[in-house]
Amino acid sequence: MRLKIKRSNEQRLITLPDGATVSDLLNEIGSASINIKVGFPPQTIDISDTSKLLTDSGIKNGEMIIVTDTIETEVPVNKNEVAIATVSNQNDAPYVQIDDIFLVLRKIPDDNSCFFNSVGYCIFGPDSIKYPDSQQELRQAVANVIRENNQGIYNSAILGGKSITEYSQWIQSSNSWGGAIEAQILAEYLDISIWTVDIESLQVYKFNDEMASRFCVIMYSGIHYDAMALKLDTSLDEEDSQICVFDKFSELGTLIEDNVLKLTNHLKNQGYYTNTSTFILQCQICLATLQGEKEANSHAKKTGHTNFGEVN
Template sequence: MEGIVVRRVIPSDNSCLFNAVGYAMDHDKNKAYELRQVIAGTVASDPEKYNEAFLGKPNGEYCNWIRDSEKWGGAIELSILADYYGREIAAYDIQTMRCDLYGQDRKYSERAMLIYDGLHYDALAMSPFEGAPEEFDQTIFAVQKDRTIGPVEGHALNLVKEQQRKRSYTDTANFTLRCGVCQIGVIGQKEAVEHAQTTGHVNFQEYR
């Protein structure tokens, strides 16, 4: 397919990972509730695999935690969702330009792509031309014999490089944020999370 790889922006509502996966897999940006249930169900069904050492908290506690729409997902959730959909999930990190591939060991025949800026996940899609409507997006790509997705992979990496050049990422240890609700300044992800937990405010803007 000829076209360009584009970044499809997912709302910043603490469920961006789930909704980005939902868009990449199902063209649906409102899958967070459903996918959180899927993850909780998967984890609850296999307490030996998903033990406290693996999850960082007891199995039951994790299941309640991941169902909470305020909680963020990460690597554990992506690996479970790759298996749920039976497709690889490639997550490109803008700051490091690293690509983490989930479900790789299963030799799935298709792959979807996400992009991560240190705080937020968006979906990557192949669009026939700049500005084309989202219904024309291709978000699932066949994995070739060499375990790449062909030229699309190069296009995706170029997009990530371009975003990195524009510094479209957040250095989560040292960035400064201002709360969009009460205008208080915080430094780093830890302080932002603490502020969000104390106040319920989740609308942060980066400022320098």
């Protein structure tokens, strides 16, 4: 049995006997204080019975095992003590401090896959952005849903003038940006609510919120997405001991909902957003200079070019 282990600090292949048990897997991973998820969307595997066969636990040959370290989530907080500040460190991570914990912006690379990488960062962990297969899995999931179109939702009007076939092919390109369509599809597919927060307008858009009990938060600057994390200690430049997925009905879930706009306001005051009607873009393929999202969309439709960079 060959399995792929995916953890915040590693990604590797392991080989276990066909009759391997949960205990064998834990011994190979080297830790007991963990959660294990498999499949897509990822489902938590019960590892309490260590004598149980992996195959009986739902783990098949070739599976990717997503491993997260167990951390304490019931953190006592004083919601009335809120301070806003920036921190100078290697990530220059803006944050909001709430008593002894922090809401932190986790900057995602600007590579046309920032939406998918932001979602992947929250769901699969920080190291997911290092591996192109992570965001490609999410793109493929979107393409599959659109191609199947089982509920008859998608047509050329919804898909920006593209046919179902064209859009399902287009979204699999690493140069294609994700947005509201992808947020709704992935939220349903991953059984989670994805909150996208528009920094300029201070609006929070909640996808699949009525159906899901968990949520994650990604921040939208107008042309870029970043992830948001809750950090449980002051080493803000380190990405351990943080939470990116929250139970809506938990104390921490309420804490995030009550304070996410404080971080958003802070980012807006720092100018961490772009007005998409006035910004200047350059096509990275033909070097045409374009003003605003409208001209960029028109250029993309005429030429098929979708790789743009902002001109400072």
